[in-house]
Structure formats: C-alpha cells, structure tokens
Amino acid sequence: MIVRPSATDQKLVAYFTAKVVTGVGMMMLAPLATSLLFAEWDTALDFGIGLLLALMLGLAGQTAFYTTAALRKRHGFVVVSTSWIAATIFAAVPFALSGYLGSFLDCCFDVMSGLTTTGLYLLQDLDHVPYGLNMWRFILTFAGGQGIVVLALTFLFRGVPGTFGLYAGEGKEERLVPHVVGTARIIWLISIVWLVVGSIAMSAALLFLGEGPVRSVLHGVWIFMGAFSTGGFAPQSYNTFWFHSLGFEAITLVIMLAGSLNFAVHWAAWTGKPRELFKNIETRTFAVTLTALIGVGAYGLARAGVYPQTLVMFRKLFYMMVSGHTTTGFGTIYNRTLVVQWGPVAMLAIIGAMALGASSCSTAGGIKAFRVGIITKSFVRSIREMVAPDAAVVTARYHHIKNEFMSDALARGAMTITVAFVTTYAAITLLGVMSGYPLLDAAFDGVSATSNTGLSCGVVAPGMPWALKSAFIVGMWLGRMEFLSVFALVGWIWATARGR
Amino acid sequence: MLATISRTARALAHDVAGVHDDWREFILGIGVEALFAGALALMALATVQLVLWVAA
Numbered sequence: 054m055i056v057r058p059s060a061t062d063q064k065l066v067a068y069f070t071a072k073v074v075t076g077v078g079m080m081m082l083a084p085l086a087t088s089l090l091f092a093e094w095d096t097a098l099d100f101g102i103g104l105l106l107a108l109m110l111g112l113a114g115q116t117a118f119y120t121t122a123a124l125r126k127r128h129g130f131v132v133v134s135t136s137w138i139a140a141t142i143f144a145a146v147p148f149a150l151s152g153y154l155g156s157f158l159d160c161c162f163d164v165m166s167g168l169t170t171t172g173l174y175l176l177q178d179l180d181h182v183p184y185g186l187n188m189w190r191f192i193l194t195f196a197g198g199q200g201i202v203v204l205a206l207t208f209l210f211r212g213v214p215g216t217f218g219l220y221a222g223e224g225k226e227e228r229l230v231p232h233v234v235g236t237a238r239i240i241w242l243i244s245i246v247w248l249v250v251g252s253i254a255m256s257a258a259l260l261f262l263g264e265g266p267v268r269s270v271l272h273g274v275w276i277f278m279g280a281f282s283t284g285g286f287a288p289q290s291y292n293t294f295w296f297h298s299l300g301f302e303a304i305t306l307v308i309m310l311a312g313s314l315n316f317a318v319h320w321a322a323w324t325g326k327p328r329e330l331f332k333n334i335e336t337r338t339f340a341v342t343l344t345a346l347i348g349v350g351a352y353g354l355a356r357a358g359v360y361p362q363t364l365v366m367f368r369k370l371f372y373m374m375v376s377g378h379t380t381t382g383f384g385t386i387y388n389r390t391l392v393v394q395w396g397p398v399a400m401l402a403i404i405g406a407m408a409l410g411a412s413s414c415s416t417a418g419g420i421k422a423f424r425v426g427i428i429t430k431s432f433v434r435s436i437r438e439m440v441a442p443d444a445a446v447v448t449a450r451y452h453h454i455k456n457e458f459m460s461d462a463l464a465r466g467a468m469t470i471t472v473a474f475v476t477t478y479a480a481i482t483l484l485g486v487m488s489g490y491p492l493l494d495a496a497f498d499g500v501s502a503t504s505n506t507g508l509s510c511g512v513v514a515p516g517m518p519w520a521l522k523s524a525f526i527v528g529m530w531l532g533r534m535e536f537l538s539v540f541a542l543v544g545w546i547w548a549t550a551r552g553r
Numbered sequence: 554m555l556a557t558i559s560r561t562a563r564a565l566a567h568d569v570a571g572v573h574d575d576w577r578e579f580i581l582g583i584g585v586e587a588l589f590a591g592a593l594a595l596m597a598l599a600t601v602q603l604v605l606w607v608a609a
Contacts, residue, residue: 323582
C-alpha cells in the first residue's frame with residue numbers, strides 16, 4: 054500500500070521551499086548592488102522587482118505553511134527537488150525582464166544551467182550584457198556549485214533537525230565533520246578561501262594582459278567563479294578563447310582542477326594530510342581516465358592533422374580535455390572547430406571525459422570518478438573470484454580519506470547511478486537526433502548538458518526546438534541531483550495522487 | 554531569520570579570519586593542489602608525445 058503524505062508533510066515541504074525562495078531573493082542583493090554601482094538603472098529595476106517578488110512570496114509561504122514538525126530524510130529529498138524548481142523560476146525573473154533572452158523557457162534554461170554549473174546559455178548579445186546581469190549569472194553558478202540547499206543550510210536552517218536529507222539530496226553525501234551544518238560551513242570556508250586566492254590571481258593576470266582595473270577585478274572574480282564552480286560561464290561569447298594567453302590558461306586549469314576535487318580531499322590536504330591528493334581513489338581514477346582520453350584525443354588530432362606542432366596540440370587538447378573532464382566547459386577553440394576540424398575521434402574522447410566527470414562531493418558533474426573507480430575495482434574483484442580457489446575469500450579495498458573495504462552494496466549503488474546516467478545520456482542524444490541534429494553533435498551537447506559540463510559543438514542555440522530546450526533543462530537538473538531527489542519527488546507526487 | 558543569517562555570517566567570517574592561524578597548512582594545501590595539476594599536465598604531455606611517436 055502506498056502511504057499518502059499527510060497535510061503536515063506537505064506543509065513541511067512547502068515551508069522549507071519557501072525558505073529557499075527567500076534565500077534566492079536575498080542573493081539578488083548582489084546583482085542589484087552591482088547595477089546601482091554602475092548606474093545600470095533598468096537592470097537595477099529588474100532585480101528590484103525580482104527581489105521583491107521572491108521575498109514577498111517566500112515570506113508569505115513561510116507564514117502560511119509555518120510548522121514545527123520535524124524534517125525527515127524523505128522530506129529532505131523532496132524539498133531539494135521542489136527548491137530547485139522554485140529557485141529556477143524565481144531566479145529567471147530578472148533575466149525575463151532584461152530582454153536579453155527570447156522567452157521565459159530560455160530564461161529558465163540559463164538559470165538551470167547556472168545553478169547546475171553547466172555553462173550552456175541561450176542569452177543573446179553576451180558581450181554587451183550589463184554588469185548586474187553578468188553578476189547574477191556568476192552568483193548563480195557559484196552558489197549552485199556549492200549547492201543552494203547547502204547555502205540555505207549554512208545561513209537559513211541553523212538548528213533544524215533532520216537536515217541530512219537536504220544535504221544528501223543535493224548530491225553531496227559526505228560529512229567532513231559529524232555535524233551536517235558544520236560540513237556545509239567547511240564547504241563554504243574552502244570555497245571562500247579559494248575565492249580570495251583565485252580571484253586575486255585571475256585579476257592580476259587580467260591586469261597584466263591589459264584589461265582596465267574595474268574589468269580586471271570583475272572579470273577576475275567572475276572567471277574564478279566560472280572555473281571553481283566548474284560552471285564554464287564567461288563574460289565573453291568567445292569564452293576563455295578570448296584571452297589568447299598561456300598564463301591565463303594555466304591559472305584557470307589549476308582552478309578548474311581544484312574545483313573538481315572532493316571537498317573532503319581539499320580539507321584533508323589543508324589539515325596536514327597533503328598526500329591524500331595522490332592516494333585517493335578519486336584523484337587516481339581521474340588521473341588515469343584523463344591520461345587515457347588525452348591519448349585517444351591526441352590520436353584523433355594527429356589523424357586529422359590539425360596541429361602540426363606538438364606543443365600547440367598539447368596546449369589545446371589538454372585545456373579542452375581538462376575542461377570537459379572537470380565538467381567546467383571553458384573552451385579555447387570555436388564551438389564548430391570541434392566538428393569541422395577536430396573530427397569524430399577527438400570529439401568522442403571529450404564526450405567520454407564529460408560523461409565520466411570528476412569527484413563526488415565537489416562542484417563537478419557526470420558519473421563521478423569515485424563510481425568509476427569502484428566499478429573498476431568491482432570488475433577486478435569478479436575476475437579474481439573466478440580464478441581463485443573455491444574456498445578463498447576475495448576482498449577489494451580502496452582509499453578515500455582512510456582505507457576501506459569495498460562492499461557489494463557500494464558497488465551496486467555505484468552501478469545503479471551509472472546506469473541511470475548512461476540511460477539519460479542515450480535518451481537525450483536520441484531526442485537530439487529526432488530533432489534533426491547529426492548523431493555526434495546531438496551526443497556531444499546532450500552529454501554536455503546532462504553531465505553539467507557546458508561545452509557545445511553548436512546544437513545549443515536560441516533557435517533550437519523548445520522540446521529539446523526542455524529536455525536539456527530536465528537533463529541538467531537530473532544530472533546535478535544525481536537522480537535520487539527527482540525520483541523522490543516523482544514518488545511523492547504519485548503517493549499524493551494515488552496513496553491512501 | 555535575519556538573526557540566524559547574521560549569526561552564521563559572523564561565525565563564517567570568524568572561520569575565514571581564523572585561517573591565518575593555520576595559514577601555512579592552507580597555503581601548503583593549495584600548493585599541493587597546484588602541484589597535482591602540474592603532475593597531470595606532465596602525464597598528459599608525455600602521453601601526447603608517446604601517441605604522436607607511435608602514430609608516426
């Protein structure tokens with residue numbers, strides 16, 4: 054028998070969703086202040102309207118659905134899903150008022166892309182967008198990288214019991230310290246320290262490259278946010294290709310890789326265990342898959358004969374592969390260069406990198422190196438079991454912060470999520486082909502969206518069919534939530550409709 | 554709610570300000586993370602060289 058959620062359960066979900074909506078309204082203070090600072094009055098008005106709407110409805114929701122009932126894990130997963138839907142709609146309001154996007158669906162696409170740290174966009178005339186609107190894009194991607202519910206956990210949900218469901222629902226199950234709110238605070242501490250160090254480095258690089266002081270600081274902070282949150286948004290339509298600078302590329306590479314590391318690995322490296330970086334199952338798996346896929350990409354580029362000089366090929370290939378594998382989406386080539394010059398082998402290598410993704414409990418997307426490592430170890434264990442004597446007990450171990458034995462449940466869980474990812478990659482590719490795009494192009498952009506990467510070979514454009522835009526929005530959301538929260542919401546709706 | 558935000562922001566600011574107590578470890582941590590990126594770049598360069606050598 055399916056148990057229908059009670060009125061109290063529904064109130065709980067609505068109450069916490071309203072809290073997140075209020076938080077989204079407060080986040081709009083930053084772009085509003087930026088617009089006012091640069092005398093962008095129209096943009097300031099857009100954000101004023103968006104902020105008032107989110108605050109009014111958020112506070113009204115908190116008053117109307119106020120409850121002292123305890124939050125349980127099952128509520129947490131549903132709250133995360135409903136919060137992301139509500140946050141997307143409210144955060145899209147300033148985009149819709151700005152007139153830079155063709156429809157409200159396009160606005161939701163860009164917001165979902167920002168919050169999920171994907172980096173694909175339908176915004177038009179990016180090179181002339183006001184500072185305030187650009188600030189909003191990067192705030193969305195930075196907050197989304199850490200998790201909007203992690204943000205709310207840090208600032209809005211203090212002292213609320215049962216918050217682990219909220220934390221886990223956003224695809225971060227790891228506890229850096231026993232307390233979930235403490236873990237959320239450490240995640241923000243790491244991000245803020247990197248924000249300071251990375252923004253100074255980026256701004257100095259841009260100043261050195263000849264940008265003015267104001268643009269150096271703003272673009273430095275924004276590009277840091279785009280890199281560390283593995284978001285891939287840039288303030289120019291040519292993305293990072295616009296800078297043509299080896300030093301700039303080196304700094305963004307370090308920040309992209311740092312953003313794709315598990316926060317637990319960061320914390321270990323920062324608290325006296327720097328060797329963790331070289332022992333961890335995730336970093337080792339990432340190093341192996343990155344190197345192997347770079348080998349495949351190099352073979353493809355050599356066959357295509359695009360870059361006669363080895364170092365030029367290495368520079369382009371390494372940047373694009375790291376950008377794809379960390380699921381950032383920064384690019385140092387034109388989108389169509391992938392199809393026209395790089396060819397199918399190199400494109401398939403990047404699709405593989407995007408599909409696999411980087412570390413769990415990081416800002417990165419994709420299947421995640423931890424699952425890839427565990428599945429590989431599970432295969433090896435199966436082979437060892439086949440050749441071992443009948444009475445032998447074959448075990449497998451892995452290192453993640455400490456040495457652990459791999460359980461069947463862990464391998465099964467990793468396999469389940471991987472199958473869900475691969476199925477979604479296939480479904481979204483099929484939809485792209487049905488919309489009239491070539492198979493490889495559809496696969497490239499489809500996998501890019503679902504793995505929250507943001508590289509594009511040209512499919513994502515304002516003129517793409519609305520059905521495909523909608524599918525990409527759902528794909529980005531599913532990939533970021535790692536399916537469980539979305540499945541929980543579907544189950545919740547089903548139980549509400551059919552339960553007893 | 555504003556009191557909660559203010560209290561947490563103060564606590565987070567205290568955490569960030571407290572970084573200077575452990576700044577050597579934090580800088581070492583960031584340095585090792587940059588070293589990790591460098592090691593990956595070297596591995597990638599060696600791989601590209603190897604592939605080009607074999608393909609030739």
